Amino acid sequence: MNMAAAEKPAMAMAGDRAQAQKLEVIIARYMAEAKDVMLLELRDARGRALPAFEPGAHVEVSLPNGLTRQYSLLNDCRETDRYVLAVGKAADSRGGSACVHESLTQGAPLQISAPRNNFPLDAAAQSYLFIAGGIGITPIMSMIRWCAANQRPWRLVYAARNRQRAALYEEIQSLGGERVQWHFDDEQGGYLQVADLVQNLAEGEQIYCCGPQALMEAVQDAAATHPPGVAHFEWFSAPKTDAPPAAAGTFEIRLERSGLSFSVPPDKSILEVLEENGFSLPFSCREGTCRTCETGVCAGSPEHFDYVLSSEERAAGKSMMICVSRSVDPVLCLDL
Ligand code: FES
Missing domain, CATH: 3.10.20.30 (Beta-grasp domain)
Structure with a gap:
């Protein structure tokens, strides 16, 4: 078989698929939201409505340094005129968050994908326990807004190293009031302990968790006694597993x-x-x-x-x- 000739359709198709998802936007607002957290409001470059999204959805951002990174949409999913992201500056950044913090500017153009959702909210749950760590609050935020708009019972436990790093603090406080339990490592003398929290759910309550790997794994371990479908996670990177990473064999x-x-x-x-x-x-x-x-x-x-x-x-x-x-x-x- 002539491989060079035969490859072209598949390669073109992959390119078309990626291309079809691209949206041209501008950074309409670019501001510090918390310590080492930048907030970006993106609007269509030609002023058109943006594709709809669901709570928990993300977009892929093509950064000027050539990297592509996924960031969750934190605004109200009923809004069609903007996408709002918050990006934490990672201490061990491989170039993505550093680029967002150091190279982007208000008014600059960006190319993003259409929204996708790997972290969907089950609208049929009776109530929701959200557990967020640090910048993991971003997908949770759009879920909280959905719950508030639809009068659905929810509570949030939000852990951060300290108050200065807690993105969206004032907004969450005004949206949630007593539904929100804050945990600041420096004030409470250590990391959030999740075992009791995760194991003592109300009837029909579901868990949605996003945050640092250690927090996610602690929640995953504590939730192991619940049936499948109760605990949901948005992984930034692959969780630990005792299973081999891939099956042996050709x-x-x-x-x-x-x-x-x-x-x-x-x-x-x-x-x-x-x-x-x-x-x-x-x-x-x-x-x-x-x-x-x-x-x-x-x-x-x-x-x-x-x-x-x-x-x-x-x-x-x-x-x-x-x-x-x-x-x-x-x-x-x-x-x-
Ligand atoms: S490249 Fe991310 S799931 Fe395969």
Whole structure:
């Protein structure tokens, strides 16, 4: 098979898919929200309405240094004239948050994706316990606004290193009042303890958690006794796991549209194999947390190692994250 000729449709399709999602916006407001937290209000560059979003949704921002980063939308999801983000400056920034804090300016253009949601709120829950750590408040904020607008019972536990770093403090206080439990490490002499909080839920209450890895893992451990579907997480990076990161064994991928086939060895991901063979496919986290590399499955059973698909989506087996997931079957056919 002439690989160079056969590759083009698949590569063009991937590019088109990424391109179709791009929105041209301007930074209409750029201001310090808390210590080491910048708030950005984005508006369509031509003044048009922006695509709708759901509580918990994020956009991918193409930064001027060439990096792409995902940031949650924290404003009211009924608003169509703006997206609001807050970005914490990471001490160990790999270039994303440093660029937002040091290189962006009010009025500058930006390219972003349309909103996507890997952290959907179950509207049928009887009540909601939100647990946020630091800048993890951002997806929770749009959920709180939804609860407030729909008169749904909620409570929030918000942990930060100190008051100066608690983004959106005044707004949360005025929205939530006594529904909000604040935890400041410096005032309370250590990290938030979550075991009692997580284990003593009201009937029908669901947990939504976003924050630093240690907090998320503590909540995940404490929630292990609850049935599936009670605790929900927005992972910034892959959580700890006792399971191996990927199944051992080689399998074959067949690409439905291009007609190509490749072997995926145990030490490489499907995405890496495709990249080595000239494909330019969308990706961001490369660890199963962002959904950017989601690819359709035409035949065969994927073995999922991501952190974003729901149990229903996994069972359906219609798509997979090719940066981490593998194949149960010797041959897997992908929609590429
Ligand atoms: S690149 Fe993020 S899930 Fe695959």
